[in-house]
Amino acid sequence: xxxxxQLCSAWDKNNSLLCVGLDPDFERxxxxxxxxxxxxxxxxxEIIDATADLVCAYKPNSAFYEARGATGIQExxxxxxxxxxxxxxxxxxLDFKRGDIGNTNQQYARFAFDYIGADAVTIQPWCGxxxxxxxLDYKDKGIIVLVRTSNPGAxxxxxxxxxxxxxxxxxxxxxRDDWNKNGNCLLVVGATYPNEMRKIRRLMGDGxxxxxxxxxxxxxxxxxxxxxxxxxxxxxxxINSSREVIFASKTNFAEAARAKAEELKNAINERRGSx
Amino acid sequence: xxxxxQLCSAWDKNNSLLCVGLDPDFERxxxxxxxxxxxxxxxxxEIIDATADLVCAYKPNSAFYEARGATGIQExxxxxxxxxxxxxxxxxxLDFKRGDIGNTNQQYARFAFDYIGADAVTIQPWCGxxxxxxxLDYKDKGIIVLVRTSNPGAxxxxxxxxxxxxxxxxxxxxxRDDWNKNGNCLLVVGATYPNEMRKIRRLMGDGxxxxxxxxxxxxxxxxxxxxxxxxxxxxxxxINSSREVIFASKTNFAEAARAKAEELKNAINERRGSx
Numbered sequence: 178x179x180x181x182x183q184l185c186s187a188w189d190k191n192n193s194l195l196c197v198g199l200d201p202d203f204e205r206x207x208x209x210x211x212x213x214x215x216x217x218x219x220x221x222x223e224i225i226d227a228t229a230d231l232v233c234a235y236k237p238n239s240a241f242y243e244a245r246g247a248t249g250i251q252e253x254x255x256x257x258x259x260x261x262x263x264x265x266x267x268x269x270x271l272d273f274k275r276g277d278i279g280n281t282n283q284q285y286a287r288f289a290f291d292y293i294g295a296d297a298v299t300i301q302p303w304c305g306x307x308x309x310x311x312x313l314d315y316k317d318k319g320i321i322v323l324v325r326t327s328n329p330g331a332x333x334x335x336x337x338x339x340x341x342x343x344x345x346x347x348x349x350x351x352x353r354d355d356w357n358k359n360g361n362c363l364l365v366v367g368a369t370y371p372n373e374m375r376k377i378r379r380l381m382g383d384g385x386x387x388x389x390x391x392x393x394x395x396x397x398x399x400x401x402x403x404x405x406x407x408x409x410x411x412x413x414x415x416i417n418s419s420r421e422v423i424f425a426s427k428t429n430f431a432e433a434a435r436a437k438a439e440e441l442k443n444a445i446n447e448r449r450g451s452x
Numbered sequence: 453x454x455x456x457x458q459l460c461s462a463w464d465k466n467n468s469l470l471c472v473g474l475d476p477d478f479e480r481x482x483x484x485x486x487x488x489x490x491x492x493x494x495x496x497x498e499i500i501d502a503t504a505d506l507v508c509a510y511k512p513n514s515a516f517y518e519a520r521g522a523t524g525i526q527e528x529x530x531x532x533x534x535x536x537x538x539x540x541x542x543x544x545x546l547d548f549k550r551g552d553i554g555n556t557n558q559q560y561a562r563f564a565f566d567y568i569g570a571d572a573v574t575i576q577p578w579c580g581x582x583x584x585x586x587x588l589d590y591k592d593k594g595i596i597v598l599v600r601t602s603n604p605g606a607x608x609x610x611x612x613x614x615x616x617x618x619x620x621x622x623x624x625x626x627x628r629d630d631w632n633k634n635g636n637c638l639l640v641v642g643a644t645y646p647n648e649m650r651k652i653r654r655l656m657g658d659g660x661x662x663x664x665x666x667x668x669x670x671x672x673x674x675x676x677x678x679x680x681x682x683x684x685x686x687x688x689x690x691i692n693s694s695r696e697v698i699f700a701s702k703t704n705f706a707e708a709a710r711a712k713a714e715e716l717k718n719a720i721n722e723r724r725g726s727x
Contacts, residue, residue: 301576
């Protein structure tokens with residue numbers, strides 16, 4: 178099954194647009210977990226078991242694993258294998274924001290799809306469509322392009338005016354008109370920019386799916402995101418939460434993560450109905 | 453010693469602007485090396501021993517190691533440790549083209565500087581200065597920003613007109629005026645775009661150093677690069693060659709790599725003198 182179909186089926190099965198970001202951070206792990214042989218994998222396993230009926234996707238960010246070197250990368254691979262073995266209906270988004278020239282992107286694609294076993298990846302737009310064809314050619318995988326990022330400084334380049342419109346709009350249009358020939362493109366649109374999200378939704382129509390980071394710690398407002406980003410069927414979003422869920426508590430962390438994920442899932446669903 | 457000083461001293465010591473890209477590719481390795489326990493590390497060691505008096509820097513591209521998963525990452529780390537132990541005067545540029553939001557870039561910086569032991573990294577501009585502050589704060593490290601990439605599709609966004617100038621110019625100016633407060637920024641400018649390189653050199657003045665990929669297989673012309681990119685002291689460039697050097701031959705590969713590196717180093721120096 179390709180990524181988009183797997184995602185749609187997970188949306189339905191779990192009745193959830195919530196994605197949990199698996200971004201462990203050694204200093205913030207419970208002491209018992211810090212002492213284990215594979216702390217990130219141990220931590221993730223418990224988070225996954227506690228939330229697998231509440232999410233539409235998991236999104237590990239490669240950076241947190243890389244910071245621990247080769248053993249971290251191994252724990253990332255183990256984490257993804259664990260999801261695939263135990264919850265094969267939940268797609269895995271490897272958030273690695275890569276972007277190089279063509280023959281190098283082939284190597285990054287191997288890492289993501291062959292070694293890690295990801296169903297989708299995030300990528301950079303800066304080098305253009307020609308450079309990322311190596312990713313786009315994986316027709317069954319989701320290729321999620323950074324259009325409007327969630328950070329305060331996103332506007333430095335993304336808001337520059339080109340041909341009477343903002344640069345992020347120009348990027349979104351190119352993806353819609355040119356990059357998406359295999360129908361496997363999605364966009365990153367930060368929760369912290371609901372006005373920009375509204376414009377992008379209008380331009381993209383109902384079919385394009387947005388990955389939405391930036392809720393919680395980063396300050397994005399859920400209600401605003403749903404108003405701005407949902408398509409006319411009340412769907413089309415993968416709403417990510419990382420730290421707010423996985424670090425909800427140091428004691429009974431898995432239970433606390435479940436409670437927070439359930440709260441977010443329900444808050445999203447209530448508002449999807451009432452819009 | 454900080455990266456810029458280390459680089460200047462390697463330029464002088466080896467009288468060379470040549471950087472060798474350590475981008476091994478399993479299929480292209482000699483059969484004897486393919487059979488070894490750590491093929492990338494074994495291959496790199498021989499390339500390094502054969503070229504260490506001819507280069508100003510080594511530039512491993514992370515993608516090639518990641519494609520082999522955790523063991524590849526380990527071989528990348530071993531490669532860099534080998535350079536540091538045996539040729540401590542040669543700086544290491546980790547070409548990983550990362551770019552995420554601030555707290556995530558901190559993790560990537562840990563990977564590059566603490567785990568791999570790199571002296572410099574390449575990064576993406578798309579999320580703006582605020583997002584990459586985590587890199588810029590490493591005052592002793594070189595932070596090399598993708599301004600004009602070497603690939604044919606670079607123009608899709610990099611050549612868009614903003615405020616009467618091309619976007620890549622706008623990025624270069626922001627780096628010069630705002631990002632470079634610690635004096636540790638450098639720019640990636642592809643060898644395949646000498647006209648653009650000339651414009652960037654004019655804007656940046658003599659002080660800014662360019663990392664130049666795209667010679668050889670990608671089609672960049674050395675003479676054009678030197679005319680366009682050298683500063684008024686006949687310096688200011690890190691001229692990279694990867695495949696052309698490391699895959700110069702399958703038989704006696706280290707010797708062939710040395711011969712090719714020497715040829716490139718000399719070709720650069722001849723033309724530096726005659727400009």
